[in-house]
Amino acid sequence: MPFESLVTATIESTLNLLVNDDPELVRRLARLKGRTIQVHLRELNKTLTFMFSQSIDVLAGYEGEPDCFLSLNLAILPQLGEQSNITKLIKEDKLTLEGDIQLAQKFSQLMADCKPDIEEWLSRVMGDILAHQLVQSAVGLGRLAKAQTQKHNDHLAQVITEEWKLAPAPLEIVHFCDQVDDVASRAARVEVKLNKLMDSV
Template sequence: MPLTNLLCGLLETGVNQLHQLDSSAVSKRKQLNGTIIAASLKELNFPLYFIISDQQVDVLNKFEGEPDCTIKVSMQALNKLQDNRQLTQLIKSGELEVDGDIQLVQKFAMLLTDMQIDWEEHLSKKVGDVIAHNLCQHAKTAFETTQSQYKRVEKQSALYLTEEIKLAPSALEVAHFSDRVSSLASDADLLLNKINNKLEKQLNNLSHTKALADKNDKN
């Protein structure tokens, strides 16, 4: 079995099984009913076709026809697709390429990632209320700790790049540089205006001198 077929099968099964646990999945699929979206990661560069219906999401590696929307996104930008405010910036930065309705991108991202699943309730049916509650609390704590550690490492990395090895400018340095550029541009405009004024005066003087000379020649 080709790798893409295996990937499609795993992705399709995983998404639809999670949707069975997601109380909001049916309404989200209805919003995209009949929609075909071609999506690919920039790092992999081969499309997968998501065919969305009321009942489920089918994932194919080939599709004869034109999709309603084509999306190419970098892996690091996946978690930003739900936020309308970031879509324009992602497109400008090249992390996201869209051929089609940008609103479909957000709805599609929410369909795949914004799942409202009550894990504790589903686990309680398998292992009981107490164990399910403890497992979910431990998972929540672990997730929050991981997020906190990630943010701390990200902040420390930024400080190391800007303050220690000076590989990247700090925010203050960028602001100062921008101010200096603006000031330089303003000074250049003033200088250009002065040069233009002087040239204009000299041209006027030359014209006046020439007119007098022509008048004297005629006399």
């Protein structure tokens, strides 16, 4: 199987798995039935075509005319849910849109909401209680890692400013700025006096 076909097959099966896992997404997919949207990913210079029926088909090559064509960077896709964002992105040249703007919005919202419920998937394999405990432990570990990183960064900043004296401390910067303002103020007063002297001569 060529690499491009492997990528589209992976995207297709993942999207269909996520949609079928959520009854609300299944209803939204039904409203897109018979529509086609083409997305050109600028950073990859690749175009993918999404065809909607009872499922989502993803094609790397498509000869027909899509209902909507988008050219964008992948990071922009979640912003298409709001019409005001679409106008802004087009003006900023971050988005090219041809065709049905409402289809683009519905597609964006569907893609944004296709998020895996890890706890639900794990519960099918190991039961509700164990899955919940595992997910909560992972969340706790994530928070702990974030707190440790922040603590490490704070310690490093303290070492750089107070022990190694490679950078001034925040209070030293404030004091220096105050001194600069004071000097600037004195210089302005001296300039005014000089100008008065010059005028009187």
